[in-house]
Amino acid sequence: MSSATIYPFGVDYRVPRPRGENSLAGLIFGAILGLGLTENPMGALAGGAIGGALANQPLPLEAAIRAYFGKMNLPVVGFYRLGPRAAKVLFRYREQFWTIMSRAPESSNWTSEMLDDWLYGDIVEKQLPIRLRNIDAHLG
């Protein structure tokens, strides 16, 4: 699913926000709801398809960032969207506060979904590991 994300020409690839983490639950929930509403197996199929599709939507950028940092045990204190192409995260690590910032390259072909995906990937896969390495090297 993630490999299908295409960014504007010339923009480096960044891993997009996770999709489909709840697709099974969405599918089951949708199927049960569809069956309950229509009392028809086709309703269950349609409901399952709709539930699965809805659960496949990515989280909003801030929620996706908070979820990722949460998994890494890094409390996010603040998330700042700096216009459509940039975002900054204030987080706690080793008893201090740190910020990381990501800015997407200019392009007239960005969509807001693409930008959110790119910023997510840039923050979690590029900026954060670099920052943590630097902090660890600095603090010893």
Add this chain to the structure above:
Amino acid sequence: MNLEEAINALELAVANAVANIVRAALSDDKTPLGNSLALEKTTSLVGTGGDNPDVVVFGDMNRLKGINDQFGHVVGDAAIRHVGELIKDVADECNAQAFRRSGDEFIVLLCNRSLERFKDQVSVFSSCDFQSDEKQYRTAISFGYALSLGEIDFTDLLARAETACQIAKSQGDGKCVEWTEEIERQAIDRLRERCDACGSLIDCAIPRRTMPQNRRLISCPCCGTALADG
């Protein structure tokens, strides 16, 4: 996976999702404390006896606006977080509940028997040093508190604690002041202005709390001289 297992998995997923939503709805987004909604759900217990809290502590950060203005809101948010963590540590030691109501205002609800322990630790709030992006910053917080005597409700207790906090802030960082009638008088005096013409003390600033619609007097009631801040 058969249908029963699928339904059980779904039930568990829904229960976890609901628990996460409730937790998120009651948690402050910047600090490890409860938010104003969590506070609202707790206030009805204040002063009702037993193990319920009967002391309302109001804390207000000092110079947060200066930090925001000088270093930006990211550092201001770090300051709020840092103070929130310190308050959480102290509150946990005192079996108290702590909340961030809004901005730089914190509320702690505790039992009278834990009050001395809380006051013993207040000195840590006189100088709250923290680092953000390798730069050193300092903030502080002062507290006022009011004791429930059984006959006033949470809103009045909180107003008293806020009044005591104003006096605490005037005394310096990390101070903790109990609300008394004398503290209330001091707070009122601090809000009074002296008429330049006749020299009488004018309660022109008191109406913020006691007069409807925050109405302010525009002239001295003794001599009729127009007030600069009218």
